[in-house]
Amino acid sequence: xxxxxxxxxxxxxxxxxxxxxxxxxxxxxxxxxxxxxxxxxxxxxxxxxxxxxxxxxxxxxxxxxxxxxxxxxxxxxxxxxxxxxxxxxxxxxxxxxxxxxxxxxxxxxxxxxxxxxxxxxxxxxxxxxxxxxxxxxxxxxxxxxxxxxxxxxxxxx
Numbered sequence: 664x665x666x667x668x669x670x671x672x673x674x675x676x677x678x679x680x681x682x683x684x685x686x687x688x689x690x691x692x693x694x695x696x697x698x699x700x701x702x703x704x705x706x707x708x709x710x711x712x713x714x715x716x717x718x719x720x721x722x723x724x725x726x727x728x729x730x731x732x733x734x735x736x737x738x739x740x741x742x743x744x745x746x747x748x749x750x751x752x753x754x755x756x757x758x759x760x761x762x763x764x765x766x767x768x769x770x771x772x773x774x775x776x777x778x779x780x781x782x783x784x785x786x787x788x789x790x791x792x793x794x795x796x797x798x799x800x801x802x803x804x805x806x807x808x809x810x811x812x813x814x815x816x817x818x819x820x
Contacts, residue, residue, distance in 0.1 A: 664810045665715050668701025671813045672713065676805025678796070681725060687796055690805075699813055706731060709803065716807050723804045728797070735798035740781070740791045748788065760788065768792075 666672050675695050678688040690696050700710055708730040713722060728734055746753075748760045765779045768790075782789035 669813045671697050673697050673809040679802045681800035681802045718809050720807045726801045731801045732794040732796045739793045742787050
């Protein structure tokens with residue numbers, strides 16, 4: 664069976680920064696993933712490059728940042744008062760509020776975003792809400808382990 668709309672492929676893959684070859688994400692062994700195709704849940708460039716592949720096929724492709732996670736959006740880098748990270752008692756836990764830590768945050772409409780602390784200075788914390796791979800040209804490589812039809816329960820309405 665080939666990957667097409669409403670199929671689920673079990674895959675192992677890695678994503679590398681095309682500029683320096685550094686592996687940014689690796690899914691292999693026990694971490695293999697089942698992905699639903701054709702429902703706008705995956706990167707379009709990813710779906711396009713895996714479309715028509717079958718179990719046992721390998722893939723290797725390049726995705727420029729505009730086709731992957733887009734450019735870095737400077738508006739998604741914001742300064743927040745450090746008291747936004749206060750515990751219930753008003754205390755700031757310096758072991759938790761550190762550069763590099765990622766926090767789930769919500770807006771007034773109830774949307775959830777993940778932000779990474781990139782700077783901490785005085786009463787302010789700078790957070791980056793861009794996708795971690797934004798602004799990076801990527802190389803994808805991997806192998807298709809299995810392909811099957813998705814059940815009706817697995818296909819979103």
